Amino acid sequence: MISVSNLSLRYGKRTLFEDVNLKFTQGNCYGVIGANGAGKSTFLKILSGEVSQTSGSVAFTPGERMAVLKQNHYEFDEFSVLETVMIGHKELYAIMKEKDAIYMKEDFTEKDGERAGELENLFAEMDGWNMESNAATMLSNLGITEDNHYKLLKELDNTQKVRVLLAQALFGNPDILLLDEPTNDLDIETIAWLENFQLR
Numbered sequence: 001m002i003s004v005s006n007l008s009l010r011y012g013k014r015t016l017f018e019d020v021n022l023k024f025t026q027g028n029c030y031g032v033i034g035a036n037g038a039g040k041s042t043f044l045k046i047l048s049g050e051v052s053q054t055s056g057s058v059a060f061t062p063g064e065r066m067a068v069l070k071q072n073h074y075e076f077d078e079f080s081v082l083e084t085v086m087i088g089h090k091e092l093y094a095i096m097k098e099k100d101a102i103y104m105k106e107d108f109t110e111k112d113g114e115r116a117g118e119l120e121n122l123f124a125e126m127d128g129w130n131m132e133s134n135a136a137t138m139l140s141n142l143g144i145t146e147d148n149h150y151k152l153l154k155e156l157d158n159t160q161k162v163r164v165l166l167a168q169a170l171f172g173n174p175d176i177l178l179l180d181e182p183t184n185d186l187d188i189e190t191i192a193w194l195e196n197f198q199l200r
């Protein structure tokens with residue numbers, strides 16, 4: 001659940017919204033509508049923590065994970081398709097990166113060894129060894145064939161890109177999924193796939 005209490009946002013003299021009180025409850029799908037520039041994206045960014053409100057608060061059920069499909073489709077252009085999806089599982093991706101960085105070190109200390117051991121355990125517990133193949137399966141289910149998995153995201157066309165970003169959003173098994181204008185570049189097949197998608 002997300003509860004929004006007395007939320008206000010002002011940019012200088014301009015008030016985008018004021019004293020908003022809302023509850024988003026489990027199992028439901030909500031839509032935010034409004035004219036261009038009304039503040040829909042900004043509202044979602046407050047929910048995801050990307051933008052700070054002027055006053056009020058947003059509270060989540062503790063332990064719930066959130067994923068975001070952004071309106072900006074260029075952020076991951078320089079990453080490979082497969083890596084873009086893996087980034088969606090934030091904790092596991094961070095563990096993998098820290099682990100890789102330790103192994104790259106030339107002056108590998110005893111302490112590094114201990115940390116690497118801890119990270120290996122966490123990685124294995126979180127099914128890290130299957131992360132890449134799980135990401136590949138999700139991409140293939142979305143019609144992104146294997147010959148595309150090692151390309152850079154920017155090499156894909158827009159429809160494919162949004163599918164990859166959608167896979168990224170879903171990859172971490174989120175409890176809360178925020179989609180900003182998901183139908184931009186989402187074709188009918190992908191919309192149908194998303195409607196039938198069951199989080200594990």
Ligand SMILES: Nc1ncnc2c1ncn2[C@@H]1O[C@H](COP(=O)(O)OP(=O)(O)OP(=O)(O)O)[C@@H](O)[C@H]1O
Nearest residue numbers: 011016034035036037038039040041042043071181
């Ligand atoms: N950092 C900022 N500083 C000042 N004004 C901002 C800032 N970010 C957004 N705005 C303004 O806030 C308003 C709301 O923008 P936002 O992108 O949330 O609208 P939107 O409802 O998502 O619009 P669209 O339908 O075009 O996606 C716009 O007028 C925008 O110019």
Ligand SMILES: [Mg+2]
Nearest residue numbers: 040041042071
């Ligand atoms: Mg917007």
